[in-house]
Amino acid sequence: MKSTELTVTVSTAVQLSPAQEKDIIAAIKQKHAVSSVTIEKVVDPALIGGIKLTINSVEYDGTITGKLTKLKSQLMSQL
Amino acid sequence: MDIQLTQILFQIINFSVVVGAVSFLLYKPVLKIFDERSKRIAEGERAAVKAQKAYSEIEKRQKIVESELKKERNKVIKDAQTEAGERRDTIISDAKAQAKVEIAELKTQWENEKAMLFKKAEKDMAESILSISEKVIGDALDKKAASQLIDSELKKIIKAL
Numbered sequence: 001m002k003s004t005e006l007t008v009t010v011s012t013a014v015q016l017s018p019a020q021e022k023d024i025i026a027a028i029k030q031k032h033a034v035s036s037v038t039i040e041k042v043v044d045p046a047l048i049g050g051i052k053l054t055i056n057s058v059e060y061d062g063t064i065t066g067k068l069t070k071l072k073s074q075l076m077s078q079l
Numbered sequence: 080m081d082i083q084l085t086q087i088l089f090q091i092i093n094f095s096v097v098v099g100a101v102s103f104l105l106y107k108p109v110l111k112i113f114d115e116r117s118k119r120i121a122e123g124e125r126a127a128v129k130a131q132k133a134y135s136e137i138e139k140r141q142k143i144v145e146s147e148l149k150k151e152r153n154k155v156i157k158d159a160q161t162e163a164g165e166r167r168d169t170i171i172s173d174a175k176a177q178a179k180v181e182i183a184e185l186k187t188q189w190e191n192e193k194a195m196l197f198k199k200a201e202k203d204m205a206e207s208i209l210s211i212s213e214k215v216i217g218d219a220l221d222k223k224a225a226s227q228l229i230d231s232e233l234k235k236i237i238k239a240l
Contacts (some may be wrong), residue, residue, distance in 0.1 A: 012229055013220075013225060014222060014225045014226065014229075016229065017226060020226075020229060020230065020233065023233060023237075024233065027233075027237040027240065028240070031237070031240040032240070048213060048216055048217045048220065049216065049217075049220045049224075049225050049228045049229075050228050050229060050232040051229045051232045051233050051236065053236055055240075060236040060239060060240070062232030062233070062235055062236050063232070064213070064216050064217075064220075064228075065213070068209050068212060068213055071209065072205065072206070072209050075205040075209075076202060076205065
């Protein structure tokens, strides 16, 4: 394991539970092989639901707003 | 009464002289005048006949000219009618063609506008549906459901990492 530190931005519509935070840190440590993970939490009700992670400028969007936006752009491109 | 031969002879001579003088001085000039008059009358008659002939000829020519004029007039009228008919047909044909083109253009324009309106309506509808969906989902998610949704999405993200 590399002894590096990684900062992750976690955006949700509601507060994360401690268990969820723990899961996120564990998963990122494992997948990115880092020793320390710092979470920057952002609570944004506009996301409606779900979760969005931003790691090294890469977004993993699992929010309702993100899915609806994706659906919207797909619909608009077909019209 | 005695008959005197000398006297008779004298009277005969005298009468002959008178007849000769009258014949010489009066009869011939009168005859000449008559001849000249007859000639003038004959000339007048000839001139009248000639004038009559000329008049007939003029009348004949006038009739021919009138007939030709009538023919020419009829021809001009017929030509004008034919030309007017052709022009009318051309104008109608051009107008029809122009109308056809304009109708086609209007139809295309209408089809384009209709397509644009439909597209806009579809977009508006999609946006409305998405907006309503956001509202409905937002209202439907309580704290527990929101937390479950985070768990579910987090699992997918961790798989994708």
